[in-house]
Amino acid sequence: MNRAGKRLSTLLSALALSLVAVPAVQAATPGTYWTPERMRAAVPLDVRTADASALRVTVPAGEPASVAPTALPNGGSAWTGGGSVVSTTGRVFFTYQGRNASCSGGAVTSGNKSTVITAGHCVKLDGAYHTNVAFVPAYDNGNAPYGTWNARRTLATPQWDATEDINYDIGAIVVGQLNGQSLTDVVGAQGIAFNQSRAADMYAFGYPAAAPYDGTRLVYCSGRTFNAFLSNGIGMTCNMTGGASGGPWFRSFSEATGAGTVNSVNSYKINIIPTWMFGPYFGADAQNLYDQAQAA
Template sequence: MTKSPRLAAVSVLTGALLSVSPMTPSQAGAARPAGGAAGPRASDAAPSDAAPGRMLPDGPTGHVRRAPLPDLDTGRPRPAPVPDLGTTGPAVHPMAASRTDRERLLRWWTPARMRRAHPLDTLIAPAAARRPVPGGRPAGTPASAPSTGAAWTSGGRVTQTTGRVFFTYSGRPASCSGNAVAGANQSTVITAGHCVRLDGAWHTDWVFVPGYHDGQAPYGKWTAARTLTTPQWEAHEDLDYDVGAATVDLLGGRTLTSVVGGQGIAFNQPRHRRMYAFGYPAQAPYDGSRLVYCSGRAKDDTKSHDVGLTCDMTAGSSGGPWFLGFDARTGAGTQNSLNSFKYDADPNEMFGPYFGAAVKALYDKAQNT
């Protein structure tokens, strides 16, 4: 396969190779102080799903070349690529500030409301353009075998570190997926850029629920102190850099990775390696109630410098982690991409951003913010 100039350029990115080893709960150290800005502004007893966050307008109709899962139609033309090595740093947005705000937000995200949350990607696309991605949930797939979309039943660390992300978009409860990674602050979640910011505005009422299962939060609901994204996503919503992060508040005086552990994360890695992708798809034929995975050898996207994997996951899986060196026995691996988008013409292939210098800068910013 002949690489485009943009694909060739990614192989010569400068910057140190960073590989952070997975963290177990027993390895956690000192806790980070919590902080942030306003939480929900609606009554705790609100009878509907009308969320207290800022109202965001839906995007206009029209087709784009590619989009966040499954078929985003926002009418925005594909922007010119932004260089991975720029002078602009990652964007940071403060979230829930006071203990009262955080407690109100945790009460607002009830099990029923989490079950009703719409996959973000179905809220973005006009109804006429929504097309379920073909796929299913093969039964009895061994964890070591290639999968295009099976329920994960082998347990391990991934069932604790991977979870659903809930937030308010356009006044409605919405969902994505995310993953807890090891780091100095012990409080970092990696997700897709469009799962923290979209249409020029940041999502509100943001919480991470690791180990989510059918409305249950076995390891608690973690409110975001800050959400972050790459400068390329903030400026142009460039899907080549569709990566977001959150630093979450303490819960019961403990940090996130002291409770659930943290997966490794690495940057500027070789391509075409075997990878496992995880997420919580919530559009048919899935329902968002359980963790699903795909696995196989990653490939290049010939239209960008992203990476691809054959996968049937649908809307709601956006932001879920892709792992290198994944051990199916322990559920531990090294995150090196995430679920981001599919092409209309190729719905059985999922793509994610290459974790290069821009994503490393985002991760570093999260550790020091």
């Protein structure tokens, strides 16, 4: 991992440790832990760095250095279009270092009909996997219209698992059945793709819960992606905040149907450029993680 990647990983850890204090929690019986009150009180988890000296442009081989962000028709507003994105996207809740916290995630088509793609730091951070992990599709201010789906397994790319390398900040959650049904039979599923071009028109979704957002609504951004800073990923103009981490980025997204192809997730932001969001490139390692998750 390069110097910038190590610095960002360190800053990520520092941020997580500085999250607003929440009383330590006790283990609970699966299926009953995430009450509406606990979900509303969960602290948003996300990545930021204010260290301008860490800024380094990483242009992967064969990619043009001139790719730049473009103006957006929407930089972060509540999604009102309906469609399948509403039921397939949700909040991810978990306990991290004795605190209840939240991210975002999305249900994708899979062999086990139970796979949710999210960010790596939404399943593991500072050397330990989170506990009490659950996915709440179509979250609505403490309400779970499609139920609360408890994780039976959480996974991350080998690079995130070993060193929490920001270049591979990708995680997967395999949920158990609920009332005898599998997740995507209930909420539907989005497609997923790997090894695609980096510059594309994309839509990003998530449940940002840090100001000026409050985690109660599904929010989206749209625009053309560009080569990332500090990592080998991609960026997009987007002002979503903490809690949006892990939310899906879609290629070929249809506003009419709310369907698209997941090709990255919300991962990190740079404090001095709060209008940009960055996500990992979905290459071979992301595909291997997905294959492992859908077979679990």
